[in-house]
Amino acid sequence: MDKSATRYNVQLYIYDLSRGMARSLSPIMLGKQLDGIWHTAIVAYGDEFFFGGEGISSCSPGGTMLGPPDTVVELGETEVSDEIFMDYLSSLGESTYRGDRYRLFEHNCNTFTNEVAQFLTGRSIPSYITDLPSEVLSTPFGQILRPILDSIHIAPPGGNVINGGRNV
Structure with missing residues (x-):
């Protein structure tokens, strides 16, 4: 491994x-x-990236209406350059993670961050996050609420939608 490669922190x-x-x-x-x-x-790379009903978006860290995060997990470092990363996000935004593909239970912000975390660091996000939809749906009340919850598209205000590799 080339020790001179630039490394970027991923959280x-x-x-x-x-x-x-x-x-x-x-x-x-x-x-x-x-x-x-x-x-x-x-x-x-100095920005926060997330997926919601608008597609893939970015903002300054903690820059959405949600404010600062409740928890920050250090995922490690990556040698993927920011240019390669933006190309990767652009391709995801045109296919798998278009806004119209958002589904609260099956294909959401956590699905996106898990995939991106694995791309950048080889690590998954904590399972208590990825397991949450199945935990809710395993309950009778979760099954009753599912039609309503399936129609919800979460897109925290304050981000810039990423299209074609550039911020819009």
Whole structure:
């Protein structure tokens, strides 16, 4: 391995969209404890990248209306250049992660950050985040709510949508 290669730090920003309400209400509503309703983003190259109903977006770290993250996880370092990364995001944004492909349970911000984390560092995001949809859907109340929840497209305001490798 070339020791002179530039290395970039990669972080996972974790936000609880319920602002703590999931922790207190989930035992009553779902019959099981959920610690949060998670939105995640990848922070690398000086920006925060996330996927929502608008597609892939970026902003300065902590720059959405969600404010600062509840938790920051160090995912490690990458030698992928920012130019290669932006090309990668552009191709994802034109295919797998277009805004119209967003699905709250099956194809969401956490699916995106897990894929990007693996591309950059070879590491997955924590399983308590990726397992959350199946935990909710395994409950009777989750099944009742599914049609409503499937129609929700989360896109935190404050980001710039990435199209064709450039910020719009």
